[in-house]
Amino acid sequence: MSSQPLLQVRDLSITLTRAGMHLPVLDAVSFDVAAGEVLGVVGESGAGKSVAGAAIIDLLVPPLRRASGAISLGGDRLDLMRPAEMRRVRGKRVGFVFQDPMTSLNPVLSIGRQLTDTMRTHLKLGRGALRSRALDWIERVGLPNPRRVFDAAPHELSGGQRQRIVIALALCAEPDIVIADEPTTALDVSVQAQMLDLMRTLHAETGAAMLLITHDLGVVAKMADRVAVFYAGRVVETAPTRTLFEAPRHPYTAGLMAATPAPDHEGRMQVTAIPGAMPGIGALPSGCAFHPRCVRAKADCLSMAPPLSPLGDGAAACFHPLQRKDVP
Ligand SMILES: Nc1ncnc2c1ncn2[C@@H]1O[C@H](COP(=O)(O)OP(=O)(O)O)[C@@H](O)[C@H]1O
Ligand SMILES: [Mg+2]
Numbered sequence: 001m002s003s004q005p006l007l008q009v010r011d012l013s014i015t016l017t018r019a020g021m022h023l024p025v026l027d028a029v030s031f032d033v034a035a036g037e038v039l040g041v042v043g044e045s046g047a048g049k050s051v052a053g054a055a056i057i058d059l060l061v062p063p064l065r066r067a068s069g070a071i072s073l074g075g076d077r078l079d080l081m082r083p084a085e086m087r088r089v090r091g092k093r094v095g096f097v098f099q100d101p102m103t104s105l106n107p108v109l110s111i112g113r114q115l116t117d118t119m120r121t122h123l124k125l126g127r128g129a130l131r132s133r134a135l136d137w138i139e140r141v142g143l144p145n146p147r148r149v150f151d152a153a154p155h156e157l158s159g160g161q162r163q164r165i166v167i168a169l170a171l172c173a174e175p176d177i178v179i180a181d182e183p184t185t186a187l188d189v190s191v192q193a194q195m196l197d198l199m200r201t202l203h204a205e206t207g208a209a210m211l212l213i214t215h216d217l218g219v220v221a222k223m224a225d226r227v228a229v230f231y232a233g234r235v236v237e238t239a240p241t242r243t244l245f246e247a248p249r250h251p252y253t254a255g256l257m258a259a260t261p262a263p264d265h266e267g268r269m270q271v272t273a274i275p276g277a278m279p280g281i282g283a284l285p286s287g288c289a290f291h292p293r294c295v296r297a298k299a300d301c302l303s304m305a306p307p308l309s310p311l312g313d314g315a316a317a318c319f320h321p322l323q324r325k326d327v328p
Helices: 049-056 083-092 111-122 127-140 146-151 159-171 189-206 217-223 241-246 251-259 299-303
Strands: 007-018 021-033 038-042 064-073 094-097 177-181 209-214 226-231 234-240 309-311 314-316
Touching: 007 049, 021 038, 021 049, 021 064, 021 209, 021 234, 038 049, 038 217, 049 064, 049 177, 049 209, 083 094, 083 111, 094 159, 111 127, 111 146, 111 159, 127 146, 127 159, 159 177, 159 189, 189 217, 209 217, 217 241, 226 241, 226 251, 234 241, 234 251
Parallel strands: 038 209, 038 226, 094 177, 177 209
Antiparallel strands: 007 021, 007 064, 226 234, 234 314, 309 314
């Protein structure tokens, strides 16, 4: 990326305080999101994806704490902002969509009120303009009968409809970037694909960048321009999506891909899970955190954690990365 990235996360470390000990949850995580880009953040449950997303918008609560790191948005240091400044950033410059739509919706306010309140806080619009823009958003996210939805309370909508409203809320103040954390995970499988299609359409229309957090490589393949793979609180590989899927370099990425259900030559769905489990907080092995599960591990992997180093058009944190020719 030649120009300055929109979002820049540098050496972000987060700790969890447990019994007086500060245990690492994220260890020197760095990644960039360019303006208009979709960065997929992927990894097994517990890898630190959500914590990273929450840290960007200062939504970490004890026992989690940012220990170090710099977070810049359009050149402004989010990590140095006071809470009042940060509140203006949230919503206006950064929208967010979480797994459970009810975390973003107020259960007692009408949909229309929530949309108009969000826009009033961040955009300079009169009453009539706010109402008509809210109705537009309800329509844009694909809900029928916008006037009825405008007056509805969240509980009158289905889970999928609520998540559509959350997407409208995330975008209505025209943010530069949306952080979407497992936005489709809680939805019925039948609704998930529609929701991704909607997000892709709105991304193209609004030009907002997106940090798309998911455990699902299928979601990443469909949506992301680039991917950052998380393992045990570190970024172990980054690459353009196409490169990553064609030729994963980190053995963990290759293992994740093998663990994604795929039809075999007879059309049956097969899953090859990576043996073992990701280490928990406070139980990181020495050296590379992946070495106990890695078929390529050698002596050096046990003694030192490999740094994330440029490799091809991406980067990998591995002393013995797969070569492009190793991938069938
Ligand atoms: N509020 C919390 N209190 C204690 N541990 C937490 C808290 N939030 C997250 N963690 C722990 O931090 C690690 C990273 O969590 P998270 O970012 O939610 O993982 P992911 O989103 O990749 O599944 C996990 O081990 C999780 O159990
Ligand atoms: Mg998560």
